[in-house]
Amino acid sequence: MxxxxxxxxxxxxxxxxxxxxxxxxxxxxxxxxxxxxxxxxxxxxxxxxxxxxxxxxxxxxxxxxxxxxxxxxxxxxxxxxxxxxxxxxxxxxxxxxxxxxxxxxxxxxxxxxxxxxxxxxxDGADLIGQAKARLAALAALFGRQAEGEALAAALDGKLAALADAGRGKGTALVVLTNGPKMSAYGEGSRFGWIYEVTGLPQVEATLKSEANHGDAVSHEFIAQANPDWLFVLDRGAAIGADEPSARATLDNELVRRTSAWKNGHVVYLPADNVYLAPGGYTALSETLDALTAALSE
The missing domain is CATH 3.40.50.1980 (Nitrogenase molybdenum iron protein domain)
Known part of the structure; x- marks a missing residue:
């Protein structure tokens, strides 16, 4: 028996x-x-x-x-x-x-x-929601539900802190540089989630909401848009390219006239995290921390 x-x-x-x-x-x-x-x-x-x-x-x-x-x-x-x-x-x-x-x-x-x-x-403007969904799915796949729930709770805490830090801080513009070239991303675009998590609305400018590669823009465009905050992603730095940095590209007389530049509100985000590992847990956490720190100053 x-x-x-x-x-x-x-x-x-x-x-x-x-x-x-x-x-x-x-x-x-x-x-x-x-x-x-x-x-x-x-x-x-x-x-x-x-x-x-x-x-x-x-x-x-x-x-x-x-x-x-x-x-x-x-x-x-x-x-x-x-x-x-x-x-x-x-x-x-x-x-x-x-x-x-x-x-x-x-x-x-x-x-x-x-x-x-x-x-x-x-990807896209709903990056946060998708990242949470993928995290939960992988946690279930590997039998790590408890770990996944703890990570999601920590992420929610970071999002709440960022929302508090960004409340009432004015308008924003997200710009990606590629050497001397610049592209701007609006709400609903590939990097539109940055507006969502900070609570800062996009500046009053016409941008393609579904643009994966953004809208090619000039220093004049940024000056006319005059954002209170300029969130910058340096593609060259992310992939290790030997080309002018975002700081060099943006250091222009017209950009220096913006409210963002005058008030020290030009924020260089961890571009490797955002550009190469969208939704990655540590990558996303570090980016949220960087945004919170900038908006809390």
Whole structure:
């Protein structure tokens, strides 16, 4: 009898281990045959979320860019670039699941030839809501619900503190520099979530709300818009490009006339976090902290 019970228990445990797992993704719910043990994270934001949950990816992009992701260079195998995953390396690794997002999302079908793949893209004006949803989904996938809830609560605390700091502080303009070139982003655009979390409305200017690459703007445009706050992202610094910095590009007689410049309200955000790891837990937390600190001065 004892042997029969033991065999029955073993069968039950094996059945539980192989139970289907449904995860919410950017493309809807996806059912996996079991909880994955070896996961390739081909997006920096996804790798960031996994680290925050206490889960180490088996593979990550070759170049990690962000300082807080550097420990993964020793802990995980390199698997190509953000835009071009290395299928041979992935096949040699033999992951149970491959997670793509944002820049790597277009390669989902290609990497799915190696292992099941899901898209956890986070983008647009609803970045905060999407980031929370992806965090909860990954927490459930890895059986880390308690950790996920604690992280979400900490994030809510940061958002509340930022909302308090930004209350009644005037208008804002989000600008991304790419060497000497500049683009402005409005509410509802790729970086529109910055207006939402700070509570600062966009300056009165016509900007494409759905623009992924923003609107090309000049120093004259910024001077005429005259924001109370100028939130700046330096793309060159984020990717390590050898080109003029955002500070050099913006240091112009016309920009120096703005309220933002005169009052010391030109805020250079951690562009690597925002540009390369949208929705990444630590990346997002550090950005919220930077915004809160600037608006609290």
């Amino acid at each position: 004892r042997l029969i019970l033991s065999a029955g228990l073993a069968a039950l445990m094996a059945s539980a281990a192989l139970a289907d797992v449904t995860v919410e993704t950017a493309q809807g719910p996806v059912t996996l045959p079991e909880t994955p043990a070896k996961v390739a994270a081909l997006d920096l934001g996804v790798a960031d979320m996994m680290m925050a949950l206490g889960v180490t990816p088996a593979a990550v992009p070759d170049k990690l860019y962000l300082d807080h992701l550097q420990p993964l260079a020793q802990a995980a195998a390199p698997a190509g670039t953000l835009q071009e995953p290395d299928l041979e390396k992935l096949a040699a690794l033999g992951p149970d699941l491959i997670v793509v997002a944002n820049r790597s999302a277009v390669k989902k079908d290609a990497v799915a030839q190696v292992a099941p793949a899901i898209d956890m893209t986070v």
